[in-house]
Amino acid sequence: MSASTFEKDYSTTPSTLDDVETSIRLPVLHSIFAGAFWLVLGTLLLLVSLIQLTGSSLFADCAFLTHGKTKPAAWIALLYGFALQMGIALAITIVCRRSRKALRHPFTVFMASKVWNLGVVLGIGGVLIGDSSGHRLFELPVYSSCILFLAFAVITLKLLLVLHFRVEREMYIGQMYMTAGLFWFLWALSTAIVLLQVDPVPGATQLVVGNWYVNSVFQVVLGCFGLGALCYYIPQQAGRPLYSQELAAAAFWMLVFIGGWTGLVGRYPLPVWISAVSSAASLLLIIPLVTLAYNLWRTMDRDPASLGNTQFIYLMCAFGAYVLWSVLGIVYSRPGVADQLQFTHFETGLQVLFIYGFIGMVGLGACCTLLPRLIGSSCDSNGPTWVLRAMGLGTGLTAFVLLLAGWFQGAALSNGKASFMVSVDEGTKLVCVAVVGVAILALGSVLFFFGVTNLIVKTILAEYPVLNWFREEEEVAP
Amino acid sequence: MRNGPVLFVFGLLAMVISWGCIVMGSVKQIGTLASHADLMTGALYPVNRPGTAHQGAEVYRELGCNQCHTRFAVQDELSFGAELTKLGDATNSVELAVAALLKVNPEWNEAKAKDKLNDLPLTMVERTIPYFADRAVKLLEAADAKAQMTVYNLGADIERGWGARQTVARDMIYDSTVLAGTQRIGPDLANIGTRAPADHVGAWEFTPTVTNIVGTTTNLTNLPEDQRLNWHLVHLYDPKAHVSNSIMPSYRFLFRAISREQAGTVSGALKFPSGKGPKTEIIVPTRKALALAAWLMDQRADTSLPEGPIPLLAPAPEKTAEQKAAKDEDKAEGKS
Structure with missing residues (x-):
């Protein structure tokens, strides 16, 4: 790129909102579409893995689809395919819109997004053929994780350039959250690749690195993406600025400084100071949580008549799920509680609550306004409502039942005089109910996927009228 | 906040601190652990798998x-105990031991303590904090007896037999x-x-x-x-x-x-x-x-380690006939 082109691309001249939306349209739509696809696939795989836990012999004779493979494949699809990809879409949108700069060379970001999806495909495929790395929520084979890193690095770099040449010099809280999420993920992913796959650290240290990575992805990276989006969309819905920028900034810094220390609670064969520090940090997280909750609550304090707005309900559900997840995480981090619940379905319940309840609801809520704007046509008003009902009910039921199953399972496990099979039975009974919840989630995700596909297809047909010819031909043919 | 580089530096600091302390701190602490050589046999544990x-x-x-x-x-936290394994060789060893036992267990009376001494090894205290176990051992050792601290591994996994x-x-x-x-x-x-x-x-x-x-x-x-x-x-x-x-x-x-x-x-x-x-x-x-x-x-972690002791007491070495005879003589002399 010559100097003059660079200056033109990244001058301080503000872009119009139309320019911004035109520039981000391709990568954002692609990320949302791909995210919706992975949501469907991940939920179906999760359904299969839970059915297998009930003692069913589903796919028992298929070496590619045993529970040990369907479960990590499901979480790769949900975490890397859906949640992080939705985070990327939100980061592109919020960073560009608040910077008032169009995303230059969006095709590069689009291609990076394609490469990201290739990494997810290879990751799931690798796990199913037995190439799993074996680390919790980082089962990606090395060839997949390196591809993900490269794709994410390109996207981060492009957004960093937009941010650097932003017209609005005052950094909005949403931008801060998104930037932190982008950088932290690059750092965490590179740490996990190097210390777990390329040149593995010896022995139990892998547990520390693995858990630090997973905690960073959930607590900091996805937390930042989701909270950044909440701080952006809730004031929009409320029709007023964020109640306090200072409180928001304080919550942000506390989360970023404390968040990286949590997540290593429980009785791992590790030095005691690690779980003690982690437990204390988890307790401290209550400060940014209360700060944030108060700030958003005061911002949302509005006319009750407008509560019927679907997007607002999505955002409220996401906010509620985040608060609940954080509170349960703090309770879980207490030594006595973690000791009882460590090896149970409780952690899966927390993951469901976070991915579907928080990231899912934020993403779907953002799509309510983002998709019509990017596509230029309004969507069917019933669609989001049905998706909301299915996802809300499915998330609530699944998370509640798995948390409860974890509690009972943990109580049985911590009684050394009881047979181990008692704890298995306690868990299995309730997993059967969770299967119903995940089936409802699958229904909701399919509805969402078809809604997104329908909107995109409509737009393509509107932009390229020549494609309508095929449709007319089909209509005439009979 | 307007200043991007300052934001970047603070963000980087947040990442580096948690990464440095938790990840690199643990690498430094447990990343260099090596096999443990048993003091008695010299055998190494663990060894690489075949x-x-x-x-x-x-x-x-x-x-x-x-x-x-x-x-x-x-396992839950370690619990400690003390065990009397052998009386002293002095003529008044029983009296000394009884006096010490009564200090360790004030609720015992002299007759009970004497009765207990007939069946060694004797568990003096069990499942207590290190202080009381250590105190009991020291009191008995001061009374010329042989005593040792014992360690109890407790917890559901241990009770279930999932490991010692x-x-x-x-x-x-x-x-x-x-x-x-x-x-x-x-x-x-x-x-x-x-x-x-x-x-x-x-x-x-x-x-x-x-x-x-x-x-x-x-x-x-x-x-x-x-x-x-x-x-x-x-x-x-x-x-x-x-x-x-x-x-x-x-x-x-x-x-x-x-x-x-x-x-x-x-x-x-x-x-x-x-x-x-x-x-x-x-x-x-x-x-x-x-x-x-x-x-x-090949999955077995049944070797006692300094950081993971197994509370099994080594059996007392068999005494030779000469040793037994010598001891009997000592006793006879003491009584006379």
Whole structure:
């Protein structure tokens, strides 16, 4: 790129909102579409893995689809395919819109997004053929994780350039959250690749690195993406600025400084100071949580008549799920509680609550306004409502039942005089109910996927009228 | 906030602090652990796995067994006790010991203490904090007796027989990938190699051979190795053959079925419990199945380590006839 082109691309001249939306349209739509696809696939795989836990012999004779493979494949699809990809879409949108700069060379970001999806495909495929790395929520084979890193690095770099040449010099809280999420993920992913796959650290240290990575992805990276989006969309819905920028900034810094220390609670064969520090940090997280909750609550304090707005309900559900997840995480981090619940379905319940309840609801809520704007046509008003009902009910039921199953399972496990099979039975009974919840989630995700596909297809047909010819031909043919 | 570089520096600081302390701190602390040499025998623990078991670890990872099984036994905090093993050689050793015992256990009376001394080793205090155990040992040693502190490992895993002690970081130093697991849909496998199943009485009830201080077993098996191997292979092929209510999936794709007519020269076929297994075929494990079973049998953390002691007391050395005679003489002299 010559100097003059660079200056033109990244001058301080503000872009119009139309320019911004035109520039981000391709990568954002692609990320949302791909995210919706992975949501469907991940939920179906999760359904299969839970059915297998009930003692069913589903796919028992298929070496590619045993529970040990369907479960990590499901979480790769949900975490890397859906949640992080939705985070990327939100980061592109919020960073560009608040910077008032169009995303230059969006095709590069689009291609990076394609490469990201290739990494997810290879990751799931690798796990199913037995190439799993074996680390919790980082089962990606090395060839997949390196591809993900490269794709994410390109996207981060492009957004960093937009941010650097932003017209609005005052950094909005949403931008801060998104930037932190982008950088932290690059750092965490590179740490996990190097210390777990390329040149593995010896022995139990892998547990520390693995858990630090997973905690960073959930607590900091996805937390930042989701909270950044909440701080952006809730004031929009409320029709007023964020109640306090200072409180928001304080919550942000506390989360970023404390968040990286949590997540290593429980009785791992590790030095005691690690779980003690982690437990204390988890307790401290209550400060940014209360700060944030108060700030958003005061911002949302509005006319009750407008509560019927679907997007607002999505955002409220996401906010509620985040608060609940954080509170349960703090309770879980207490030594006595973690000791009882460590090896149970409780952690899966927390993951469901976070991915579907928080990231899912934020993403779907953002799509309510983002998709019509990017596509230029309004969507069917019933669609989001049905998706909301299915996802809300499915998330609530699944998370509640798995948390409860974890509690009972943990109580049985911590009684050394009881047979181990008692704890298995306690868990299995309730997993059967969770299967119903995940089936409802699958229904909701399919509805969402078809809604997104329908909107995109409509737009393509509107932009390229020549494609309508095929449709007319089909209509005439009979 | 307007200043991007300042934001960047603070953000970087937040990342580096947690990364540096937690990740690099633990690498520095436990990343250099080495095998422990036993003081008595000089034997090293742990040692690297033999070839087949090493391949089995790869099969374990490949199949994702760690999604349902953990590989670390946990325990509650250590509890301590004190044990009197031998009286002193002095003529008034009994009186001294009784006086010390009454200080250790003020609720005892002299007669009871004397009575207790007839059956050594005597547990003076149990399941207490180190201070009281140490005090008891020192009081008895001051009375010219031999006493020692004992350690109790407590917790559900220990009671269930999943290990004689908690798993510690040193147990994992030769794992190329640490497959510790996060859920217990199936039992913990940290010591599966030391356990032998009873005849299908329960899910995981094992042959007791050594009883530890809290009365549970460490499940050291007496079964011959080929029978243990067969048990694991049958369990992989048909988990319900041994445990009727198991929810573990069958891993039949790790085995080959051969019709009985063609099976004349085939060796290594699985031996199923009566009434179980296919009628018209014999089942032969593949190399992967054998490797996985070898790895399972190699899972044992039953060596006492400084950071993970096993509360088994070494048996007192047998006394020679001369020593016994000498002692009898001493006693006789003392009494006279």
